[in-house]
Amino acid sequence: VSGWAGKSTSISRRRFLYGAASSLAAWPVLGHAQTPDATGRRLFRHGIASGDPLTDRVMLWTRVTPGEAAAPVRVRWRIAADDRLARVVAQGAATARPDRDFTVKVDAGGLRPGATYYYAFDAAGEQSPIGRTRTLPARGASRLRLAVVSCSDFEKGYFNAYRNIAARQDLDAVLFLGDYVYEYGINTPGIERVAGREPSPAHECVSLDDYRLRYASHHLDPDLTALHATHPCIAIWDDHESANDAWRDGAQGHDAEQGQWAARQAAARRAMDEWLPVRQSPRMYRRFAFGGLADVMVLDGRSYRDRQVLPTDDALANPRRSMLGTEQEAWLYESLRQSSRAGTSWRLIGQQVLFAPFVPQVGSALEVDNWEGYPAARSRFFDCLEQDRIADVAVLTGDIHSSWALDLPRTPLAGYDAATGRGSLAVELVTPAVTSTPFMARRGMRERAKTFSTVSPHMRWMDGDRHGYMTLDITRERLLADWYHVRTVTERTADERKAASFACERGSMRIRPV
Numbered sequence: 001v002s003g004w005a006g007k008s009t010s011i012s013r014r015r016f017l018y019g020a021a022s023s024l025a026a027w028p029v030l031g032h033a034q035t036p037d038a039t040g041r042r043l044f045r046h047g048i049a050s051g052d053p054l055t056d057r058v059m060l061w062t063r064v065t066p067g068e069a070a071a072p073v074r075v076r077w078r079i080a081a082d083d084r085l086a087r088v089v090a091q092g093a094a095t096a097r098p099d100r101d102f103t104v105k106v107d108a109g110g111l112r113p114g115a116t117y118y119y120a121f122d123a124a125g126e127q128s129p130i131g132r133t134r135t136l137p138a139r140g141a142s143r144l145r146l147a148v149v150s151c152s153d154f155e156k157g158y159f160n161a162y163r164n165i166a167a168r169q170d171l172d173a174v175l176f177l178g179d180y181v182y183e184y185g186i187n188t189p190g191i192e193r194v195a196g197r198e199p200s201p202a203h204e205c206v207s208l209d210d211y212r213l214r215y216a217s218h219h220l221d222p223d224l225t226a227l228h229a230t231h232p233c234i235a236i237w238d239d240h241e242s243a244n245d246a247w248r249d250g251a252q253g254h255d256a257e258q259g260q261w262a263a264r265q266a267a268a269r270r271a272m273d274e275w276l277p278v279r280q281s282p283r284m285y286r287r288f289a290f291g292g293l294a295d296v297m298v299l300d301g302r303s304y305r306d307r308q309v310l311p312t313d314d315a316l317a318n319p320r321r322s323m324l325g326t327e328q329e330a331w332l333y334e335s336l337r338q339s340s341r342a343g344t345s346w347r348l349i350g351q352q353v354l355f356a357p358f359v360p361q362v363g364s365a366l367e368v369d370n371w372e373g374y375p376a377a378r379s380r381f382f383d384c385l386e387q388d389r390i391a392d393v394a395v396l397t398g399d400i401h402s403s404w405a406l407d408l409p410r411t412p413l414a415g416y417d418a419a420t421g422r423g424s425l426a427v428e429l430v431t432p433a434v435t436s437t438p439f440m441a442r443r444g445m446r447e448r449a450k451t452f453s454t455v456s457p458h459m460r461w462m463d464g465d466r467h468g469y470m471t472l473d474i475t476r477e478r479l480l481a482d483w484y485h486v487r488t489v490t491e492r493t494a495d496e497r498k499a500a501s502f503a504c505e506r507g508s509m510r511i512r513p514v
């Protein structure tokens with residue numbers, strides 16, 4: 001197909017692409033048998049990862065496949081300034097234990113800001129692949145590049161987007177905005193599976209062991225593993241890490257016969273804490289400071305939100321209606337104010353669901369799960385930006401399996417001028433799904449999208465058909481967003497093309513095509 005360029009992988013990069021060349025024909029069966037996988041590894045077959053970078057530390061992660069006795073395994077770790085691990089700057093030991101599903105997480109400190117590091121684990125005479133990671137820059141940073149991803153349903157296809165992100169040399173970190181795993185069983189009606197993409201367990205994930213197995217399936221995927229071995233990640237969850245349309249006290253996808261919601265949610269959260277390199281904390285929302293250039297706030301829109309309601313429900317107009325919960329909302333506004341007062345150039349908000357306001361007849365087409373279903377909470381956010389004159393804010397969104405660039409006025413048809421951007425208070429950038437079913441594939445959506453684009457002048461661009469990822473290239477003067485779409489997810493390929501390029505000049509609060 002013309003226009004689809006495959007990414008080439010240099011020889012020097014290959015050593016970080018753990019398992020990338022291995023056969024996909026047979027997925028190793030999970031369990032306790034330490035038989036070597038296709039790469040010859042017994043212990044470290046789920047790869048390595050790094051995440052939650054700060055200026056002086058980063059989380060390092062691996063998982064050890066235990067022996068038959070499921071006994072704890074002593075693991076050593078090293079982080080070095082060079083890719084042969086000769087100039088070690090920190091090292092230590094940890095124990096992989098059954099109560100953490102044999103995952104190992106280390107908060108490796110004593111690092112320099114804005115620096116690239118390499119790390120590995122070893123146990124019982126076997127060394128893990130070598131991973132690369134990067135710390136956050138100190139004050140005075142002039143450039144930042146991020147990839148942004150969401151929605152990687154294993155059975156819907158190959159992680160070609162992850163593969164291409166892994167092959168990039170130019171990223172500081174990768175933001176995962178949620179739906180990293182899906183809870184569905186493999187025979188869920190209406191869900192089509194791509195041949196060869198069968199995750200464990202076969203049934204719907206409900207228990208801790210279920211969620212653990214689902215993450216383990218993902219961490220055997222060579223493209224996901226390659227991404228983790230190459231870039232530090234910052235991950236938050238959406239609904240499918242627990243159950244569809246999750247809210248504070250339940251989920252559309254949770255039935256009473258599946259047990260207590262709180263127990264299921266806690267199991268889902270625990271599996272995520274075990275299997276991803278997130279710095280453990282009771283609250284998932286947190287902030288990353290990229291050297292005065294950008295502050296990145298990542299939100300938890302699932303643990304505290306009020307229940308979703310139909311557009312006709314009176315509760316929709318409740319002024320106390322909340323997406324983030326009182327505490328997180330106050331934390332967000334204070335973070336925005338602090339960031340602005342400190343003179344940081346940009347404020348990025350990594351969150352889950354579509355934020356932009358639409359006219360009412362469109363909102364109902366866009367589901368009750370996004371911010372359209374929480375209008376009072378969205379108004380309070382706009383109040384904060386206006387009252388405290390907080391500029392240069394970009395909302396980063398996943399969840400909706402499509403690519404969008406939007407201005408963020410309070411209302412799209414009043415007090416907003418698309419030609420000049422006047423009335424827009426921020427911008428929203430939406431990353432497409434890595435593999436999950438595209439937005440336009442939903443029944444009737446293409447027709448509805450035609451209608452709502454005519455009454456949505458703040459919607460500057462939308463593609464609802466393609467899979468891929470988004471990158472952000474940030475300088476003091478402008479934020480550049482590029483969308484990369486992959487040719488297909490039904491086969492494993494590096495073919496991709498740049499689908500769109502939009503920029504926001506600092507001080508403009510609007511997004512424009514480049």
Ligand SMILES: [Fe+2]
Binds near residue numbers: 150151401436
């Ligand atoms: Fe999703």
